[in-house]
Amino acid sequence: MSAPVLSPQGQAPQLDTVRSWKTPIIYAIFAVVALAGFAFNAPGGTATFGISAGRDVIQLAPVVVPTVPVGWASALIVTAIAVFSFLQIKGGRKDPRWLPIIYAVVFVIGFLVWVVGSAERTDVSLVGLLAGSVTLAVPLIFGSLSGVLSERVGVINIAIEGQLLAGAFAAAVAASISGNVYAGMLAATVAGVLVSVVLAVFSIKYLVNQIIVGVVLNVLVSGLTGFLFSTVLSRDSQTWNSPPSLPVIQIPVLEHIPILGGILFRQTIVGYLMYAAVIIVYIGLFHTKWGLRVRSVGEHPKAADTLGIKVNFTRARNVMLGGAVAGLGGSFYTLVSVSQFTTDMTAGQGYIALAAMIFGRWNPVWAFFAALLFGFATNLRFVLSILGTPVPGEFLAMLPYVVTIVAVAGLVGRSRPPAANGTPYIKG
Structure with a gap:
């Protein structure tokens, strides 16, 4: 919503935009979670993700992911997105529509790598x-x-x-x-x-x-x-x-x-x-x-x-x-x-x-x-x-x-x- 405000010279009215900080705050909360969990408490070792089923004609090798580099990378990316979102709202601009999709994908990847790497079995069929x-x-x-x-x-x-x-x-x-x-x-x-x-x-x-x-x-x-x-x-x-x-x-x-x-x-x-x-x-x-x-x-x-x-x-x-x-x-x-x-x-x-x-x-x-x-x-x-x-x-x-x-x-x-x-x- 916006309300008209007269300029100091009494000329054309300007719009005083009411900003919503809800989305960047949510981004920031989960960025803190990512830093605390995926980065500083990365389990070490690797996480293995199978990408082929037994009946597939073409068998693809499992993907082996190092938990520490991926944990830090995902945590830093979601933190950067949170900062970018704050700057966008502060400047009166809207976040791009693709931003929450990128954020969610990166966070889920970081979470999967962290939680699978921390499990008793460090392999899962994707x-x-x-x-x-x-x-x-x-x-x-x-x-x-x-x-x-x-x-x-x-x-x-x-x-x-x-x-x-x-x-x-x-x-x-x-x-x-x-x-x-x-x-x-x-x-x-x-x-x-x-x-x-x-x-x-x-x-x-x-x-x-x-x-x-x-x-x-x-x-x-x-x-x-x-x-x-x-x-x-x-x-x-x-x-x-x-x-x-x-x-x-x-x-x-x-x-x-x-x-x-x-x-x-x-x-x-x-x-x-x-x-x-x-x-x-x-x-x-x-x-x-x-x-x-x-x-x-x-x-x-x-x-x-x-x-x-x-x-x-x-x-x-x-x-x-x-x-x-x-x-x-x-x-x-x-x-x-x-x-x-x-x-x-x-x-x-x-x-x-x-x-x-x-x-x-x-x-x-x-x-x-x-x-x-x-x-x-x-x-x-x-x-x-x-x-x-x-x-x-x-x-x-x-x-x-x-x-x-x-x-x-x-x-x-x-x-x-x-x-x-x-x-x-x-x-x-």
């Missing part, structure tokens, strides 16, 4: 780490796409957690009864839509606060699925809670590409649908007439209404479409990750998906990469616990949520949601 990160990010990506579809038309979707959980429950039950995984996927999609119908009716038709409706739906789905799990599924798990697993589909030739083969071309159908959903939602929102109408409803519903667009119908349709996407993502938990349903098995992932959407600035592609970041943090927790690192287990358990808080706290102030987001529309 391919396995990345492939596991993509797998864990699948429901987050579906959830973030659900949020994008809803909030682009002006409806805040806090109910992503409930949509994912309902999808996981419905997939487990339907696949168990029918013995067909595709019936489970269809049931998951329907369950997500049903949760969204409730959200749409109360927030669009009855004008109830959208955040409250979303929170209530999350609690409702958690309680309902928990009750059914304890009273029905647990008593006869063979009938109700023993779904088959989705098979991994390997694309010939492409799956043997070093590094990328195992990440992109060895997925279940849910994984491939994830890539397709990101592309379709992006093209639909930004390159079609439908997307233009959707975005106009989210930015200026009254103007959209004057042009003949049915605002509330468009909102309800998009909310239900988002529910279908999230419900499909929920099927990952019971048809891919674990072949059964357990109480609250989504474990707050819907809220992380919401953070990914905000971090990605309501853009499907950037939300995809944000979800991958959170998936990486989650997988890194598991990998580091196996390696036997000196990092306390409690900190490792917090890692995905710390990344979520830092990412959103660092960028949400500069992210602008759709102008009419959360505001009900009353015709006339």
Whole structure:
């Protein structure tokens, strides 16, 4: 924001810019952490990163990294970026858009080298780490796409957690009864839509606060699925809670590409649908007439209404479409990750998906990469616990949520949601 200030001669007004020091302060805090940990407390020796899987056609040699030089280099680079950011803000300029990406990459490299070099086992498969990160990010990506579809038309979707959980429950039950995984996927999609119908009716038709409706739906789905799990599924798990697993589909030739083969071309159908959903939602929102109408409803519903667009119908349709996407993502938990349903098995992932959407600035592609970041943090927790690192287990358990808080706290102030987001529309 800025306020006009008259010059001493009473001539043309100047703008007194209000500077935000949030980002350079965050940079500085993590630069101190990097200096204290990666540089002054570098473990010595080396860290080894495998970059080829056993089935790759071309086998690449592992990368052996000396911990001390890399630790000092990464710490000094992030410190320099922090200083540069302070100077930019002091001079009334904005940081380049690429700066936080460079900062994050350098910090993660320094952290990986430091923590692997300090572990009992000083070698880790980088391919396995990345492939596991993509797998864990699948429901987050579906959830973030659900949020994008809803909030682009002006409806805040806090109910992503409930949509994912309902999808996981419905997939487990339907696949168990029918013995067909595709019936489970269809049931998951329907369950997500049903949760969204409730959200749409109360927030669009009855004008109830959208955040409250979303929170209530999350609690409702958690309680309902928990009750059914304890009273029905647990008593006869063979009938109700023993779904088959989705098979991994390997694309010939492409799956043997070093590094990328195992990440992109060895997925279940849910994984491939994830890539397709990101592309379709992006093209639909930004390159079609439908997307233009959707975005106009989210930015200026009254103007959209004057042009003949049915605002509330468009909102309800998009909310239900988002529910279908999230419900499909929920099927990952019971048809891919674990072949059964357990109480609250989504474990707050819907809220992380919401953070990914905000971090990605309501853009499907950037939300995809944000979800991958959170998936990486989650997988890194598991990998580091196996390696036997000196990092306390409690900190490792917090890692995905710390990344979520830092990412959103660092960028949400500069992210602008759709102008009419959360505001009900009353015709006339």
